[in-house]
Amino acid sequence: MASSLSFIPSIPSTAIAPRGRRGHCFFGALSPVLPFFLLSQSSRPLPNFRPAAPVSALLAEQETFPKPTTTPPPSLPFRVGHGFDLHRLEPGYPLIIGGIKIPHDRGCEAHSDGDVLLHCVVDAILGALGLPDIGQIFPDNDPKWKGAASSVFIKEAVRLMHESGYELGNLDATLILQKPKLSPHKETIRANLCKLLGADPSAVNLKAKTHEKVDSLGENRSIAAHTVVLLMRK
Ligand SMILES: [Zn+2]
Incomplete structure (x- = not known):
């Protein structure tokens, strides 16, 4: 056969x-x-x-094939990072965005102050540097960070950025929330973000949009933010 x-x-x-x-x-x-x-x-x-x-x-x-080395990777002229964060909105908590308290009937329930914008900016910077995310560097089960102002996290991310030999090229962030309207607060938030980052206002862009009343974001039950950063070698 x-x-x-x-x-x-x-x-x-x-x-x-x-x-x-x-x-x-x-x-x-x-x-x-x-x-x-x-x-x-x-x-x-x-x-x-x-x-x-x-x-x-x-x-x-x-045995003669190249082996992994411990040599650090080449210092790239540019590095890109993306950050995302989302928090539940609950009555009885302050709503803090970019370090600014925004009047609203509810705020973020979180271990720290629940600042969704600063958290995702931190993650974008850490991501660009190839470092672990914010939850690993500032664990939410560490009592040290209970109720902490998120400006602490930003300052540490900026310190790590400079220590790695980089500076901010530019940053673009998008906030997603149904309420309240952010247009009256956007410039205040952006100015504070520039101050925390030590960045020129021309390098920091902030956008806000609703979620078309769809899902938790559109039903005033959560808030989210995306951030992209470009870091440049100093
Ligand atoms: Zn967060």
Whole structure:
């Protein structure tokens, strides 16, 4: 009975691709670990294959492949980071956005002051630096941060940015909330954000939009923010 595997090209058990081409050749790369049924069909070598060295010699050869190093990555001229945050809105809490208290019938229930804008700006900066997120650097189960002003987190993120040799290129943030209207407060929030970041106002942009009355954001039950930052090497 004809083997159902008869269509598979036969490869000698010791065949590998010519030196220098192995990384681009599927069979050549895999031949040392091919199943036995692929190895027993015929002894006729495929074109461009040559008899190989024993597997032990191949493994020894692999020792010369580049190994991971502990050398730090090159210092990039620019680094981009994105931050996102969302908090529930509950009656009985202050609503603080960008370090500014905004009059509203509810605010953010959070371990710190629940400043959704500052939290996502921190995450964007940390992300650009390739660092862990705000929750890992300032854990919400650490009593030290209970009720903490989020300006503390921003100052630390800015310190880490400068320590890493970067400065803010520009920042673009979008707040998403149904209520209250932010237009009367937007410039105050932006000015405070610039102050906290030590940034020129031309480098900091702030937008606000509703969520079209859809989902918790649109039903005045939550608030969210996105931020993108560009850092430049000093
Ligand atoms: Zn948050």
